Amino acid sequence: MFFSSPKIVVEVFRIVSNEFIHLAAVFHLLLVVLMAGWLFNSHRMNQLISAYLAWLSLAVMIISINIGKTLGFQPLNVVTTTLFAGLIILWLVELSKPRNIYTLRGKNKKTTMLVFFLGFLGFWYPVFTENPFLGLLVSPLGLLPSPTLIVTLAILYLAHPKVNTLLHGYATLLGWIHAIAGIKLGIRLDAALLLLSLYSTLLVSQRLYKPVEHP
Incomplete structure (x- = not known):
């Protein structure tokens, strides 16, 4: 389907997940530190969170190229590489002209809990x-598209409505593509990406x- 068979794709994903385990640990630790900092001072963490998400996208693209x-x-490999290259460009634009404001203010509690739960599935x-x-x-x-996009969309939810709409829309498009691909490959957890x-x-x-006017 995407490579010579879906089984090969899944096996490649398994190899990547275990080959770059130390890099994955760094990504996990950074996210925990960033979100902890965000809870104490969300305004000062906006740029750092966006930079972190851009770094995740870059890592996925580089691994896809390798x-x-x-x-x-x-x-599938070409699609992932190309689409994530576009996502990186949009993140660079966002970093140069910040629009995203990550906050819990004005968010529905039940919706936020559901989004955080789905985001946690991407983290786990x-x-x-x-x-x-x-x-x-x-x-x-930060190694494979689906968990990276799950976390990305969950965090971008925090920026809505004061969010870079083009970036949010493009990340959502990637979410649809990789969620459908993942489910076709038999990866049931990608249903979380589909919902997000x-x-x-x-x-x-x-x-x-x-x-919404940005400040």
């Missing part, structure tokens, strides 16, 4: 790690019809 060099560029993502419990420390966040993509689509649509 996979392509090793196995030969195949459809116990699909390819040898020990599911180790996923809390070294899941493929659906909700993000509603948020982006709402933002387009009800523009």
Whole structure:
């Protein structure tokens, strides 16, 4: 389907998840530190959170390129590399002209809890790690598209409605593509990405019809 068979794709994902386990640990630790800092002073953490998400996207793209060099560029690999390159460009634009304001203010508590739960599944993502419990420390966040996009969309929810709409919409598009691909590959946990993509689509649509002025 995407490589010579879906089984090969899943096996490649498994190898990547365990080969770059130390990098995954760094990404996990940084996210915990950033979110802890954000809880104490959300305003000062805006740029750092955006930079972190940009770094995750860059890491996914680089790993995708390396996979392509090793196995030969195949459809899913080319799509991932190209789309994440576009996402990185949008993150760079966001970093140069900040629009995202990550805050809990004005958010519905039940919705926020659900989004955080889905985001936690991206942080944990116990699909390819040898020990599911180790996923809390070294899941493929920043290594594979799906867990990275789950966390990205969950955090972008915090910025709505004062969010970079183009960036949010583009990340949502990537979410749809990789959620559908993941589910077709038999990765059931990617249903979390599908749900976040659906909700993000509603948020982006709402933002387009009800523009919000940025400070």
